[in-house]
Amino acid sequence: MSPHSLARIAVVGAGGIGAAAHLPAVVSLSEEAELVAIVDLDETRRAEAGERFGCRNLYGDMAVMQAEQRPDIVIVATPPHLHEPLSIQAMRAGAWVYCEKPLTGSLASADRIIAAERETGQWTVSVSQFRYAGGSQQARAALADGRWGRPLIGVAHTTWYRGPEYWDIPWRGKFATEFAGATTTQAYHAVDLLLWLMGGDWRTVSGIADTLARPIEVEDASAAVVRFDSGAIATLLSTVLSSKQETRLQVIAERATLDLDTLYLPQVDEWSLRRVDEEGQTVVSSEWPEPEPLLEVNAHRSQLRAMIAAWREGRVPEVTAADARGTLEFLTALYKSSAVGMPIARGDIAAGDPFYEALDAAGPSRAGVNAHV
Structure with a gap:
């Protein structure tokens, strides 16, 4: 070419x-x-x-x-x-x-x-x-270079609201056509961004996924705790039931804490960096992030x-696809952990496991139990 x-x-x-x-x-x-x-x-x-x-x-x-x-x-x-x-x-x-x-x-x-x-x-x-939104590439580069020390703790909370009418579109909310719910459909990008910023080396996940309020097959809420190969830990919360809508991401590193407070798409001015100064006071950095041109579309x-x-x-x-598979494997492990009530390690889900064939293999059974929702 x-x-x-x-x-x-x-x-x-x-x-x-x-x-x-x-x-x-x-x-x-x-x-x-x-x-x-x-x-x-x-x-x-x-x-x-x-x-x-x-x-x-x-x-x-x-x-x-x-x-x-x-x-x-x-x-x-x-x-x-x-x-x-x-x-x-x-x-x-x-x-x-x-x-x-x-x-x-x-x-x-x-x-x-x-x-x-x-x-x-x-x-x-x-x-x-x-990963390509305002500020994200800067955050990844700085964390990967060790600018603020090792990432120790991560947080990704996606708390959105979707009323029952959202699922009037026939393919939504069904395992056959959407595969899974709030964690995969709404929170996917926050989960993917956090895993990427933390280095992508997640080791185990312990999670709960359930349908608490919406008349759908897939989950409308989940929570998880993650351990990384580096020893770092993270928590995730994903839901479509919150009247206070926000996407919150935090990385606590050895020498600074990085925060993102956004909704549907990060912008560079929604990131902040805090350090503790010599007097023990928390101060907001004025040096990071650096300004970026506004996205022309998205x-x-x-x-x-x-x-x-x-x-x-x-x-x-x-x-x-190989990179995306890592995030899909994480989501699958979260759903399996919810089903079996124990942590799932990376690499545990292979051919022959029902969860190898479906993101949330136990979801249809759970949906039957929650049919009253």
């Missing part, structure tokens, strides 16, 4: 996150990318998206689109149960894939995507917008831009 060629991008899924984030991200990168097609089963939705984003190539079938347009990158912005088949289909047709979270619904499925990467020589990148744009650069340079992109 020419180092100056535009990446030809097709978006599959023109509603929800496709229209809100992915399509705006593509058209905002006009010097690096070209929107060559929109795919959606709903004719009205794809027509509206085509008009809004200036795309004439509209399809109801991805295979037809790929045969005619030959995109370099396919963005999969569909309900979760379609992620695996569409990602593999796109790679086998010669495209890289940028896939919404969760990448897929089981470790078995993630391993099939990884196998397809090896088979085709293409890559599937999992959306991880908190963090999907930042990650897509990084992916396009990797595609153009012929190198491995960030947050491939």
